[in-house]
Amino acid sequence: MSNFTPENADFAERVRSSFESQSIMQLLGARLVGCEPGRCIIELPFNDNLCQQNGFFHAGVTSTIADSAGGYAGFTLMPANADVLTVEFKISLLRPAAGELMIAQGQVIRAGRNLTFTEVTVSVGSHDNMKICASMSQTLACITR
Amino acid sequence: MSNFTPENADFAERVRSSFESQSIMQLLGARLVGCEPGRCIIELPFNDNLCQQNGFFHAGVTSTIADSAGGYAGFTLMPANADVLTVEFKISLLRPAAGELMIAQGQVIRAGRNLTFTEVTVSVGSHDNMKICASMSQTLACITR
């Protein structure tokens, strides 16, 4: 699944630049930590502003970094004049998202001209003990201008 | 669909108290504006910290208020000793979420002993001109201690 060839040699620079323009990533404290053709990884350290009622990461926060990880995984394979929009996603919350760090890994499973499908795995825990806590299935649209 | 009888007469107070303990709601600036048996409404005014790369509400932000609106719609019908957790949700992003205000309306469509199903409609725009921008389908678990 990982031998994708990007249409645009500057894909990593374009992902980084777009990520930096997503103001919500700064509000949450999320960091782009990996970007390859068809893949993207985003990390989010825990802080007290990101919680649901039990003090765990809110499912919407999990979804936010997962949506961007999947979206940028898809964006790496899109042409230089394209923008990416999420059409829909589904997320399953396998465990309470309790831990000091959350990592979302997005992976393209099918890249088409107009539509791209990704899967995102989210893990939570501490650096040496991460567990899968959520799984997302996402559809992206490639918008060319 | 809206003639539900809550098991717990204090449902509105419990929803409000739980909402106030969700720190992410304060970080985003979300407000609980409606709560009836089987229904919950959350509003979020636009601000520059909530955006994706085009300056619209990020899909994860939309998902965050929708997840809480659906979750609290379900919570209104749960017994006093219960907590609510999201099992999974799917969200379809019907339009770019561009506007000064976003409103998520959660509605229970089936309340069971262990599992509750909700649907959440999210609108965006200005107070006198709101358009549906997203639709969520959600499964909740009722956790009793």
Add this chain to the structure above:
Amino acid sequence: MSNFTPENADFAERVRSSFESQSIMQLLGARLVGCEPGRCIIELPFNDNLCQQNGFFHAGVTSTIADSAGGYAGFTLMPANADVLTVEFKISLLRPAAGELMIAQGQVIRAGRNLTFTEVTVSVGSHDNMKICASMSQTLACITR
């Protein structure tokens, strides 16, 4: 949600013709019973060949008529040279699908040039006592040749 104007005056004839070419509908015994702009209704009488392990309609059978009801709801609004394909759907199974008749009602909630979103409600029971048993959220692609 129901004041859609079809691009193609022959929409009902095209839906009927396409429905008749779906051989699985005949294998199951499904009937097209309603078709308006943005809406489509499919009925399926119970028979002993459609069951899961408890003798109820199998969730895949429910999904099959729901997928076609949503797909044809979207197809009513597509241009004459278009074909419709399902991109993805999610179905929530609210109750066991036990009864002598199942009815799937598809409704467009957003029709775009390339992508259309629908919701499908499936009811089960007897003619004078139908209950909602499933709810589907679906994305369609409009393929023009």
Add this chain to the structure above:
Amino acid sequence: MSNFTPENADFAERVRSSFESQSIMQLLGARLVGCEPGRCIIELPFNDNLCQQNGFFHAGVTSTIADSAGGYAGFTLMPANADVLTVEFKISLLRPAAGELMIAQGQVIRAGRNLTFTEVTVSVGSHDNMKICASMSQTLACITR
């Protein structure tokens, strides 16, 4: 993900017996071809009664064998007095399902006491050239009597 220990030593026999009681599997012509702890594989040879309007496998047929493959993957890990019901699933249709054979492989990704999450990959083609055509994410309920 595959080192699950079944609670019930007879899991394979129980899966086979339940599969044989699903009459829709016989109507479609589906066969149970693999069953291990946390995994299940179902095959379906093409025939002219399983089609959508272009002569490919109908998405509902794909969903039917995928739903059973995921459901039985989960069932392998449930106690002897339990039954399995599908709560919901989402399926993404990555490619047209054109080919002489379809294979659905279900895999448990998280088994809980009440809820189990699975993922199902569906491939289509000929025996020596299968391609992924669909991906399902599913939630199951374990019902104990």
